[in-house]
Amino acid sequence: MRWEDGSYTVTWRGQAMSLLPKEYGLLRYLHRHAGQTLSREQLLDGVWPMETPTDRTVDDHVYRLRRKLAEWPGIRIETIRGRGYRLIAEESNNDGNPLPRLAAFSEDMRAIAGTYLRYGRGDALLTLSRNKEVLGFEAEPAFTMLLRMMEGRDVRFIVREEAPFAERAFLLLYLYQLLQPLENRAYVERALERRMLPPLWHTELATMAIISMSMDWGAWDQARAKQEELAAEAERNGWEGLIPYAANLGLEYMIRAGRWTELAEAAADAVRKLHQYPYQREKGQYQVLMGIAAYRMDADHGLAQIDRGLELIRQSRFLANLMNAYHTVVSVGSEPELAGLRERYAKEWKQLADDIGLTEIEAQIRTQLRQELGFV
Numbered sequence: 001m002r003w004e005d006g007s008y009t010v011t012w013r014g015q016a017m018s019l020l021p022k023e024y025g026l027l028r029y030l031h032r033h034a035g036q037t038l039s040r041e042q043l044l045d046g047v048w049p050m051e052t053p054t055d056r057t058v059d060d061h062v063y064r065l066r067r068k069l070a071e072w073p074g075i076r077i078e079t080i081r082g083r084g085y086r087l088i089a090e091e092s093n094n095d096g097n098p099l100p101r102l103a104a105f106s107e108d109m110r111a112i113a114g115t116y117l118r119y120g121r122g123d124a125l126l127t128l129s130r131n132k133e134v135l136g137f138e139a140e141p142a143f144t145m146l147l148r149m150m151e152g153r154d155v156r157f158i159v160r161e162e163a164p165f166a167e168r169a170f171l172l173l174y175l176y177q178l179l180q181p182l183e184n185r186a187y188v189e190r191a192l193e194r195r196m197l198p199p200l201w202h203t204e205l206a207t208m209a210i211i212s213m214s215m216d217w218g219a220w221d222q223a224r225a226k227q228e229e230l231a232a233e234a235e236r237n238g239w240e241g242l243i244p245y246a247a248n249l250g251l252e253y254m255i256r257a258g259r260w261t262e263l264a265e266a267a268a269d270a271v272r273k274l275h276q277y278p279y280q281r282e283k284g285q286y287q288v289l290m291g292i293a294a295y296r297m298d299a300d301h302g303l304a305q306i307d308r309g310l311e312l313i314r315q316s317r318f319l320a321n322l323m324n325a326y327h328t329v330v331s332v333g334s335e336p337e338l339a340g341l342r343e344r345y346a347k348e349w350k351q352l353a354d355d356i357g358l359t360e361i362e363a364q365i366r367t368q369l370r371q372e373l374g375f376v
Helices: 021-032 040-047 055-069 103-118 122-130 141-151 165-179 181-193 199-217 220-237 243-256 260-276 280-295 299-316 319-332 336-355 362-372
Strands: 002-004 009-012 015-018 075-080 084-089
Touching: 009 021, 021 040, 021 055, 021 084, 040 055, 040 084, 055 075, 165 181, 165 199, 165 319, 165 362, 181 199, 181 362, 199 220, 199 243, 199 319, 220 243, 243 260, 243 280, 243 319, 260 280, 280 299, 280 319, 280 336, 299 319, 299 336, 319 336
Parallel strands: none
Antiparallel strands: 002 009, 009 015, 075 084
16 A cells, blocks of 8 residues: 555555545554454554544444445455454455566566656556556566656655665765755765666766756766767667757756857757657756746746746656756756746745655765765
8 A cells, every 4th residue: 555644645556545634544554453453442542642532433434434445356444343443455466467477568568668758657657557466567676766756755765775775876866966966976976986886877877867967066068068978879879758858958058057148059959859759847847947047037937937847847747857857946046147046946945855755864865875885
């Protein structure tokens, strides 16, 4: 089960259900003790502490929960006469589904996942992942961690995850760049120098993430060279997902480096790429960047355009892109003409970082990076 405390929503085998607060608390408590018989007194103490409800309160909530859970096969609340209630959640058995064992099927599913990824359909990717038992979709470990990041509910799993440091290093470095970009430079360079990341993540860091990171560090020549290299390679290899992404990075470079006279050409290139590859994330990022540019001449128009871009990214359900967009807006706010942007969006960025637990784990990320990369 997946639990969303803020909205009191529970997801079971890909199906989401919204509950009332106490219904949510009761189901979560029963699930925590699944298979155990719990008396009414135990449930009152566990779900209604410091309150004075009656046994009837428990019965009423169980009755309402049962009606809602009737939609979900495999999960039910049983009455144990004279003793109380217990939750039964049956494990799914996928042995009868032969599709995952077919190489062609697995390849097709990876192609579908790749298409969703390119078109910025994080919602579809999450649905695919949550219904993997029915669809027979098994993601590779690196992709699984990406999906967990995309969910956008809580990033604290990054420091608690039992996976080896090498498998988590990219995400740790990515997140710390958003928190302490200048300090993070030494960690990024050490990780790249020692090739400590798996090949997939090493390539992601060395050829893509490094571009915006270099802008944070003021390493403009490196940022431009890496961006041009990525754009050329994406075109040469027909990497559809990276072509508009690289074009947006070129636009971001012109804005953050203050090369306003070259902005029109970079914007036109980005528009051409988006017409050819209309991916939602990249459309949102383009709107944010052009909103920053417009803010210099018309603050209200610029803010409206930035907000539209942020909403597009938010709808795509790609948390990393949303964080990056906020980071970009707040970073360019250091320029005098754009100073109002930092004040306008810094609070929203902090709220997002707090909501997903990023602020809370800053010290833990630093400690793990320093220890694993040999800085202590």
